[in-house]
Amino acid sequence: MSQTTTLSCRPIGTIRTPWQTPADCPRNGRQPDPAPVCRVQVLPEFHPGLASLDGFSHLILLYWMDRVAQPKLRFTPPFDDTERGVFATRAPFHPNPIGVSVVAFDGFAEPGVLNVRFLDCTDGTPLLDIKPYLPTTDAVPAASMGWLGRHATRNANTTT
Amino acid sequence: MSQTTTLSCRPIGTIRTPWQTPADCPRNGRQPDPAPVCRVQVLPEFHPGLASLDGFSHLILLYWMDRVAQPKLRFTPPFDDTERGVFATRAPFHPNPIGVSVVAFDGFAEPGVLNVRFLDCTDGTPLLDIKPYLPTTDAVPAASMGWLGRHATRNANTTT
Numbered sequence: 001m002s003q004t005t006t007l008s009c010r011p012i013g014t015i016r017t018p019w020q021t022p023a024d025c026p027r028n029g030r031q032p033d034p035a036p037v038c039r040v041q042v043l044p045e046f047h048p049g050l051a052s053l054d055g056f057s058h059l060i061l062l063y064w065m066d067r068v069a070q071p072k073l074r075f076t077p078p079f080d081d082t083e084r085g086v087f088a089t090r091a092p093f094h095p096n097p098i099g100v101s102v103v104a105f106d107g108f109a110e111p112g113v114l115n116v117r118f119l120d121c122t123d124g125t126p127l128l129d130i131k132p133y134l135p136t137t138d139a140v141p142a143a144s145m146g147w148l149g150r151h152a153t154r155n156a157n158t159t160t
Numbered sequence: 161m162s163q164t165t166t167l168s169c170r171p172i173g174t175i176r177t178p179w180q181t182p183a184d185c186p187r188n189g190r191q192p193d194p195a196p197v198c199r200v201q202v203l204p205e206f207h208p209g210l211a212s213l214d215g216f217s218h219l220i221l222l223y224w225m226d227r228v229a230q231p232k233l234r235f236t237p238p239f240d241d242t243e244r245g246v247f248a249t250r251a252p253f254h255p256n257p258i259g260v261s262v263v264a265f266d267g268f269a270e271p272g273v274l275n276v277r278f279l280d281c282t283d284g285t286p287l288l289d290i291k292p293y294l295p296t297t298d299a300v301p302a303a304s305m306g307w308l309g310r311h312a313t314r315n316a317n318t319t320t
Contacts (some may be wrong), residue, residue, distance in 0.1 A: 007169040007224050007286065009256045028297050046255060049233040051245030055306030062222075062258055064167050073209040085211030087290040095206060096169045096288045098222055100260060102298050118297070126167065128256045130247040133303050136312050137188050137278070138262050141299040145292065146215030152296050 011126035013042040013112075015063055019122050022067050022092070029101055029118035031153055037106060040114040040127060047112045050130075058133035059105045059116065064126040065097040079151055088146060099125070102133055171286035173202040173272075175223055179282050182227050182252070189261055189278035191313055197266060200274040200287060207272045210290075218293035219265045219276065224286040225257040239311055248306065259285070262293055 016039040019025045026032050040061065042050060053059075072093040076083045086093050099121055106115040114130075145152060176199040179185045186192050200221065202210060213219075232253040236243045246253050259281055266275040274290075305312060 005171055005286070007171070007226075007288075009167040009169060009258070011165055011167070012255055028294075030297050046233065046247075049246040049255075050248070051234060051243070052248035052307050053245065055304060055309070056248065058300050058303040060260060062256070062260070066167075073206065074211060083211070085213065086209040087206075088210070088212035088216065088292055090291055090294065094289050094291075095172055095209070096222070098169070098258065098289055100220060100222070100291065102300060126165070128167075129254050129258055131250055131254075131260060132248055132306060132308060133300060134188075134250065134305055134308065134312075135301050135303045136305075137190050139299045139301040139303065140218050140262060140293060141295050141301050143218040143293050143295045143299065144215060145294060145296075147212050148292060148294065149215070152294075 009064065009128055011064070011128065012046045013040060013127035015040055015119065015121060015125040015127050017119050017121060017123045022122060025122060026120050027153055029103070029120040035117040037115050037117055038119045039109060040116055042112045042127070044112060050112065053105070056105055056132045059103055060131040060133050060138070061101050061103055061116070061119070061127065062129040063099045063121055064128055065092040065099050065121065066126060067122050068092045068097050071095045071097070084147065098128065169224065169288055171224065171288065172206045173200060173287035175200055175279065175281060175285040175287050177279055177281060177283045182282060185280050185282060187313055189263070189280040195277040197275050197277055198279045199269060200276055202272045202287070204272060210272065213265070216265055216292045219263055220291040220293050220298070221261050221263055221276070221279070221287065222289040223259045223281055224288055225252040225259050225281065226286060227282050228252045228257050231255045231257070244307065258288065
């Protein structure tokens with residue numbers, strides 16, 4: 001694999017949220033109280049892949065943060081006074097602008113349209129993937145948060 | 161955004177694991193006991209983005225599962241008797257073959273090379289992103305696992 005290899009993704013759908021610009025978005029998806037129900041619209045050709053989602057309380061969504069102008073490897077977060085490496089932040093400036101959110105899955109609004117809570121991305125964000133959230137491999141409640149520990153948000157919405 | 165939009169990613173590094181083919185890989189990264197220490201080699205141009213990772217016990221890695229020949233929207237898992245939608249599985253056949261793993265971060269082996277545990281991908285997998293794991297938004301220990309609940313692995317490695 002060369003350093004210039006290009007890997008091509010394609011949208012499998014669109015995320016609908018109440019936030020029209022990055023400046024409108026909450027700091028994280030669990031900060032708004034109540035967390036608004038957002039919609040995940042999956043393109044028809046991918047609907048067969050949605051079978052068996054019933055019964056999962058939470059999902060992992062991957063999406064393409066297409067509203068970010070330019071990646072930055074280092075920057076000073078607005079709530080901090082030290083320059084940080086981008087890989088130690090959840091800011092949208094990563095070299096590959098792929099967002100990851102753990103969301104509560106509230107079922108289908110209609111075929112191919114999922115109701116979810118705890119997103120924090122802009123309206124119209126291209127969806128890349130849906131995965132089931134598995135607490136056996138994805139939940140580490142005691143994980144330590146490095147420099148972000150003292151900035152942790154006191155989220156109104158906790159585990160459900 | 162059209163349905164044929166192409167979104168381009170590029171590797172930011174390479175993941176080194178003990179598994180040479182998909183058939184060698186464990187069912188999930190917490191199944192092997194002990195979990196081997198794997199290496200994440202970040203390309204030099206991205207090293208500045210690694211500042212401030214110290215103190216995070218866990219990270220989220222995104223990677224490109226380049227050994228998967230063909231996406232499948234439905235398939236019958238080897239441990240199940242029912243056809244499932246791919247978005248209700250963590251199988252590597254998703255339309256965009258982006259893997260997500262929560263790993264324990266054991267520090268740097270050398271500048272730009274991370275020691276991590278709990279990966280389950282093949283050796284040489286292209287790395288797409290590193291994010292800090294935040295239990296405030298990423299940990300949902302009580303999440304329900306739908307059809308996968310009765311197949312949950314009794315992992316040797318639990319939360320650390």
